[in-house]
Amino acid sequence: MCVILGIDIGGSTTKIVGLREDYSLVATLRVKADDPLTSLYGALGSFTAANRLSLGDIGKIVLTGVGASYAEGDIYGVPTVKVEEFTAVGMGGLYLSKLDRSVVVSMGTGTAFVWAERGGEFRHLGGSGIGGGTLYGLCSQLCGVRQFSQIRKLAHDGDLNLVDLTVGDISRGGYSTLPSDVTAANFGNISDAAGPADMALGVINMIFQTVGTTAVLACQSCRCDTVVLTGYMTTLEQARPCFDRFAPLGNIRFIIPENATYATAIGAALSSLGPL
Numbered sequence: 337m338c339v340i341l342g343i344d345i346g347g348s349t350t351k352i353v354g355l356r357e358d359y360s361l362v363a364t365l366r367v368k369a370d371d372p373l374t375s376l377y378g379a380l381g382s383f384t385a386a387n388r389l390s391l392g393d394i395g396k397i398v399l400t401g402v403g404a405s406y407a408e409g410d411i412y413g414v415p416t417v418k419v420e421e422f423t424a425v426g427m428g429g430l431y432l433s434k435l436d437r438s439v440v441v442s443m444g445t446g447t448a449f450v451w452a453e454r455g456g457e458f459r460h461l462g463g464s465g466i467g468g469g470t471l472y473g474l475c476s477q478l479c480g481v482r483q484f485s486q487i488r489k490l491a492h493d494g495d496l497n498l499v500d501l502t503v504g505d506i507s508r509g510g511y512s513t514l515p516s517d518v519t520a521a522n523f524g525n526i527s528d529a530a531g532p533a534d535m536a537l538g539v540i541n542m543i544f545q546t547v548g549t550t551a552v553l554a555c556q557s558c559r560c561d562t563v564v565l566t567g568y569m570t571t572l573e574q575a576r577p578c579f580d581r582f583a584p585l586g587n588i589r590f591i592i593p594e595n596a597t598y599a600t601a602i603g604a605a606l607s608s609l610g611p612l
Contacts, residue, residue: 494537
């Protein structure tokens, strides 16, 4: 068995996947990235042990992500190469969504927007500093929690009505193109009764709405009506309903594919197997 390993060494986590030569997925693994090289070798050891792989089973290792620059040469004698992160984002997004063209959004520590076209180009459209790092930093200060699992649990009981200002709050008649419950200002109507759960939900909502608005603008510039969302933040329960609200506002379809967390690592592995 020849397995290609794709490893995405990000700012806060490292993701590793295995792909067979027929493009089928072997397994996935995610570990916290306190240090790029430590997380790289730790993820590699855990992945091979869990899937009973020997070094002889691995045909190639493909690295991507901001932490890939710290690795030099072949790893344990296995041919090791690097692929540009935005190419990996685009390839992974198309592979998981089974689309031929799309704007692919990678929500990591920050957020990247990539134009992806099967058999064509993978182009970085731009980025935002709003992302997972924003979630951890603001929730640490506003809610007293920093762990993703704690934030997820806390936000489940939050109430946006105690945090955000809506169109209905400031306009009696509303607008023909904007429902009254659409957000007019994130954190623009904080109640004295707002607690940590409400703040946590407000932060999540602000991040997703910022990403959604930027994704709509990216689609308009690319003349595309589909966005593929990737990254670990897609696992939050608020992701699907929040992005669904953008569909009628911008006539855009938002897709969160299975294994969206591992899209960039999958794209890295795919880059060594040839065109999709």
